Amino acid sequence: MEAVDERLGIRAIQYPVPSHANTIGYSLGGLTAVSLLILIATGIVMAQFYNPDPAFANESVRHLVRGVYLGKYLRGLHYWAAEAMYVLAILHLLRIYLTGSYKRPREGNYLIGVGMFALIIGAMFTGTVLKWDQEGYEALSHNLEIGKLLGGLGFWFRSDFSGQVPLLVRLYMAHVSLIPMLILALLVLHALLVKRHGVSPRPDNPTESGESFEPFTHHLRRIGALGLVLLSVLSVLAIVFPPGIGSTPVEGIEVTKPPWMYWWLFTLENWIGLSGILWGAGVLFALLIILPFVDRGPERHWRRRPVAMILGAAVVAFMVVLTILEAVTPAAQHLMGG
Numbered sequence: 001m002e003a004v005d006e007r008l009g010i011r012a013i014q015y016p017v018p019s020h021a022n023t024i025g026y027s028l029g030g031l032t033a034v035s036l037l038i039l040i041a042t043g044i045v046m047a048q049f050y051n052p053d054p055a056f057a058n059e060s061v062r063h064l065v066r067g068v069y070l071g072k073y074l075r076g077l078h079y080w081a082a083e084a085m086y087v088l089a090i091l092h093l094l095r096i097y098l099t100g101s102y103k104r105p106r107e108g109n110y111l112i113g114v115g116m117f118a119l120i121i122g123a124m125f126t127g128t129v130l131k132w133d134q135e136g137y138e139a140l141s142h143n144l145e146i147g148k149l150l151g152g153l154g155f156w157f158r159s160d161f162s163g164q165v166p167l168l169v170r171l172y173m174a175h176v177s178l179i180p181m182l183i184l185a186l187l188v189l190h191a192l193l194v195k196r197h198g199v200s201p202r203p204d205n206p207t208e209s210g211e212s213f214e215p216f217t218h219h220l221r222r223i224g225a226l227g228l229v230l231l232s233v234l235s236v237l238a239i240v241f242p243p244g245i246g247s248t249p250v251e252g253i254e255v256t257k258p259p260w261m262y263w264w265l266f267t268l269e270n271w272i273g274l275s276g277i278l279w280g281a282g283v284l285f286a287l288l289i290i291l292p293f294v295d296r297g298p299e300r301h302w303r304r305r306p307v308a309m310i311l312g313a314a315v316v317a318f319m320v321v322l323t324i325l326e327a328v329t330p331a332a333q334h335l336m337g338g
């Protein structure tokens with residue numbers, strides 16, 4: 001052990017962690033990371049069977065589900081782990097907001113988190129397109145239109161940007177390589193900064209007086225145990241509610257609804273047209289980015305931050321209402337002039 005430690009310095013990960021880091025609220029980031037691990041493991045296996053050529057993509061997913069041993073389970077697990085990562089990242093973000101953990105000195109790490117959140121949305125979007133059925137295709141059509149709205153900035157999303165490589169292949173590259181690499185790089189920085197600053201103290205005990213400290217490896221063990229519970233739940237969901245796949249897309253029709261996490265944006269699109277998606281996402285991320293620069297007071301307890309609590313609740317309520325509105329509205333045609 002000494003010999004290994006002398007060369008690799010692995011004992012450094014046994015740094016002391018306060019006991020409150022083991023509560024569920026402070027384990028949400030760790031569980032988001034567990035979801036990411038499940039996504040990478042299942043994704044590597046699925047990549048052996050998926051063919052990103054638009055002529056074969058849909059059929060290769062069908063073959064994965066029908067003809068590959070455990071293929072249906074692995075696809076289901078990948079799908080549900082993606083949903084879990086999205087929900088857990090949002091819950092983690094809400095915990096950071098409620099406990100004021102974005103405040104000094106953690107502003108930089110908070111912004112790294114915002115970057116990872118944007119990448120998670122990118123991973124969700126590119127993943128939806130890959131199965132190349134009507135839903136995936138319509139997601140892409142929206143994207144092509146948004147690319148046009150962005151003018152020169154949207155060049156990467158245009159089919160004519162690269163004459164030799166179909167857009168689906170480029171989105172596949174982003175999904176399996178570019179986005180996961182960026183998430184992992186940011187995650188390393190995120191974890192290093194959590195180590196440097198320490199997990200933020202509980203707002204009701206800022207000096208951590210009377211709290212016990214344990215080595216980080218104990219915290220990892222606890223995340224591992226919670227991670228196994230998460231894996232079991234996701235496995236049950238994968239088996240009981242496997243994700244479907246529609247037939248090869250038909251061009252020129254618009255009949256599906258996007259995955260639920262985009263519904264709030266689609267209500268905005270119903271109201272003000274395609275630019276509503278850009279405005280909605282743009283304003284949300286602008287608010288997330290300016291937060292630590294605007295709210296700089298030292299107070300971290302939610303009871304003594306009424307303005308932050310009211311504004312935060314208003315943003316969440318607005319998004320929930322927009323989501324519900326899309327849920328009760330039939331699929332709308334946006335791009336075909338309907």
Ligand code: HEM
Nearest residue numbers: 026027028029030032033101109110113114116117199200
């Ligand atoms: C892939 C996504 C993410 C992963 C895997 C992740 C992981 C983690 C982990 C393991 C921690 C340690 C404490 C905890 O678990 O609560 C943490 C802390 C933190 N995260 Fe994240 N995170 C992610 C996304 C985000 C997002 C979206 C934000 C905010 C916009 C964020 C902001 C922070 C901050 C400020 C801390 C320090 C908080 C504290 O010390 O209390 N993270 N993250």
